Amino acid sequence: MTSITPENLLAELRRAAGVVSGITATLTEQDVAAASELPGWTRGHVLAHLAGIGNAMARQLEYAVRGETVELYDGGFEGRNRAIELAAGHSAEQHRAAVAAALDRALKAFGALDAAGWQKPISYRGGVVFDGGLALWRELTIHATDLGTGRGPETWSRPFCEHLFDFLSARVPEGARFVLQPLGLPPVAIGAAGGRSTVINGMLTDIAAWLAGRTPTLGSLRATAAADGVELPALLPWPAGVPVSN
Template sequence: MTAITPDTLLAELHKAADAVSAQAAKLTEADVPAESALPGWTRGHVLAHITGISNAMARQLEYAARGETVELYDGGYEGRTKAIDMSAGHALEQHRADLDSALQRALRAFDSLDAVDTDAGDPDAGEAAAGAGGWSAPISYRGGVVLDGGFALWRELVIHASDLNTGRGPETWSRQFCEHLFTFLAARVPEDQKLVLQPLGLPRVTIGTGGRSTVVNGMVTDIAAWLAGREPSLGSLRASAAADGVDLPDLLPWPSGVPAN
């Protein structure tokens, strides 16, 4: 896999924010209460969540710049959920204003960081952030550093842009983003299993360390979507074990960065 530098990540955050704004611009007032691609959530819920995580991550960086840390959401997971539910029914104009403000706040916070040339080989662990100026400042999110927060916001923006269900599905995810998900979502592989991911035309990737091995073939975007709990849009996935076709294995829950308490 190609390592992602902080400079590359910063560019990807800007692209992802632009994509979210473009999808929000497509919506009509009637679209807000309509179903999103997430069960039980309207598009209004998704917009409220993107706004919330953008503000939350901006706040992580603002505190980190002062040498302080703060919880990701006021009130933890319960506070996050309450804020989404309260904002989901807002009018479209309010959603767009809140979203634009939150995205701009987050991008300003990341743009203010020192330029860094180091690689980010294991982004979730933040191993490559050591000695990287502002990118290595501690934050409360996963007990990590600012770099971890950047990867988290990237995931949230790209995946939830697809969850808005406006025609920009997982098939639009870049190879670089999909490979990042392979690393991050290795935490979803059950302890007794190992997954050999074989994207069509690309090198295979093995995640998990268990004794039960399953090979998952398909387009890189379909594999990433399945790992992320989303519907693969190209229908290319095939699983096999000991050369026999099998069902795709069950995965563990998404590795949440907000304790449920």
């Protein structure tokens, strides 16, 4: 599988931010108020979330370089949701400005890192700055698709899809093993070694989209177990990065 380094992750972040900015620049007031690909969310909700995660991840880095940590969102998961609802109804121009400022802040923070900086601790998932960069890459790339402007999962790069295979292995149910078989590429096994095996065949981006809970766009996926065709297996929830209080 493709190895992601801090250097090429920074390039991927800049590329993904450019895609989001390009889409945002074209949206009218009607576009912003229209439904996104996410149930119950308008495009305004998605844009508010993108601005929020950009600022949140920038803040993780700003604290990390001082040897400190801070929670991802003020007020945790509830604070995140509150901020999204408050900003979702903003005008197209307000969204453009907010997204541009947040992405600029985040890219400047990542761009200023030295080699040691990528390994500084952050509170997000109890990880390091590099993990935060991967998270922002996921958020920008997947939510660019969720805006529903015609840029679907078929545009996801091979390195991104292979990263999702690794990150979303947490969605494989306990005791199960998925053998992901992208067309024309080597298979990738995720889940429990020796577990009940299901083979998922299809295009690389379609398999990644399915794992990410999005709609495959290039063709049909096929699942087999013990050489027999079966339904696509159920997935566990997306691995949450922000604790949800009970």
